[in-house]
Amino acid sequence: MRTLVLxxxxxxxxxxxxxALARGHQVTTFNRGQSHPDVPGVEPVHGDRQRTEDLERLTAGRSWDIVVDVNGYVPVEVGEAVRLLSGxxxxxxxxxxxxxxDGFPGKPVGDQPELWECAPDAGPDDGDYGVLKAGCERAVEQGFDGNVLIVQPGIILGPHENIARMPWWLTRISHGGQVLAPxxxxxxxxxxxAxxxxxxxxxxxxxxxxxxYVLTGPTGHITYxxxxxxxxxxxxxxxxxxWADSQFLVDQGVDPFVELPLWGGPPSEVTENFWSVPTAxxxxxxLRVRPASETVxxxxxxxxxxxxxxxxYGSRRQHGIAADKEAAILSAWAARPA
Structure with a gap:
């Protein structure tokens, strides 16, 4: 099949x-060609999806069986790509x-979850990441004349992870010694x-x-x-x-999810909802999920x-606790009153 990956x-x-290449697809990729090298075997087209003229150059004289849009974050920009790719x-x-x-993770994900309110032509300042993604979904569903498949992943790990949560932990643990665990x-x-x-x-x-479809590992997949x-x-x-108590870590100024990646802070309804997304x-x-040991x-x-x-250790935000801060917290935990 002919596949375009944005x-x-x-x-x-x-x-x-x-x-896609392993399945025998003919693959075209469209990206700026700045962050990472193109995967060997693709037809690379370099351009910026924020520029209509670049999208027009991509689509001129081409058609595909499948488009997979990986990097759409702003509804109005997604809508422009959809307009040019429809048909x-x-x-x-x-x-x-x-x-x-809507409401996640403050509310649990139900069997038929609703989206946050966000217009399909919203701009970059019209909401946060999740809200804007909801608007992007609407832009695709309302603008594309064909089959629309929406995939809603939870936490994604694996080789080439550029958010660098597991890479930070692997690097820190590889150094050995006492490791602060949350x-x-x-x-x-x-x-x-991934x-x-x-x-x-x-x-x-x-x-x-x-x-x-919501995609993540099954409930009870693994513990921290x-x-x-x-x-x-x-x-x-x-x-x-x-293993240090979560509230102790918060009191020591540790930033959940960032300084100790994938630790959400003290137990709460929010953290419970975050780690109990239904996958039935x-x-x-x-959906088949490989063993966590293989991913690691x-x-x-x-x-x-x-x-x-x-x-x-993070394409948008630095992940991982500083070595001196970790050492100070380990000392404070060891010295706490019995």
Whole structure:
């Protein structure tokens, strides 16, 4: 099949491109050609989706069976791409996010979740990430003349992760010694490998599926403690995890999700909702999630060949706690009253 990927050189986009090539697709990618090298085997078209003339150059004389839009964040910009691609492809698969669901994570995700209110022509200042993604979904559904597939992933991990949550943990754990670990090791987690999203998305795009799916690991997939132990095993480290109480960490000024990635702070309804997203619909539609050990192992295999000074820990925001701050908190935890 002929497949166009808007994006296609970074993390999830790269996984989708590699899966499409493995399935025998003829793949065109459209991106700025600045952040990452193009995947070998694609037809690369470089341009900026914010520029109509670049989109017109992309679409001139071309058509595809499938469009996969990985990097659409602003409804009005997504709508312009949809306008120019409508009639030039049969299926438009849009990669959204579970954060587009109204109230999440303050409210649990139901079986038929509603989206945040956001117009399909909203601009970049008309909402936060999740709200704007909801508007992007509407822009695709209302503007594309063909099959529309919406994918709403939760936490995405795996090789080439550019948000760098697992890469930071793997690097820190590989150094060994006492490692500050947050909260309760039995706290549940849910995440999905980017490669599993790629398989699910392309399988349904090939079929012309018209639907919306939340994609993440099943409830009870893994605990935080099990995940960190997998990181220790993969790196061959002698790390000793020191589990500190969540409220203690907050009192010490630790920023949840950022300084200790994927730790959400003290237990609350919000954190419970965040890690208990239902996946029954996607599983019934064929979602297969690989073992967490495989995701951890493959991410380390990719990361360890990158010199530490060249590793980045977040494309938009730096992840990971500073070594001196971690050491001070470990000392404070050890010295706390019995």
């Amino acid at each position: 994006g296609g050189s970074g993390f999830l986009g790269r996984a989708i491109v590699e899966e 030039r492809a049969q299926t438009y698969a849009f990669i959204s996010t579970v954060s587009a669901i 909260g309760d090791p039995d706290s549940p987690m849910q995440f999905i490998d 490669r599993d999203i790629a398989v699910f998305t392309l399988e349904h795009a090939e079929r012309g599926t018209r639907d919306r 403690g099990q995940w960190l132990e997998l990181c220790k095993e993969a790196t061959g480290s002698d790390a000793e995890f020191v 619909k996607a599983e019934a539609a064929g 192992r493959d991410t380390w295999a990719w990361l360890r060949d990158i010199p530490e000074e060249q590793r980045t």
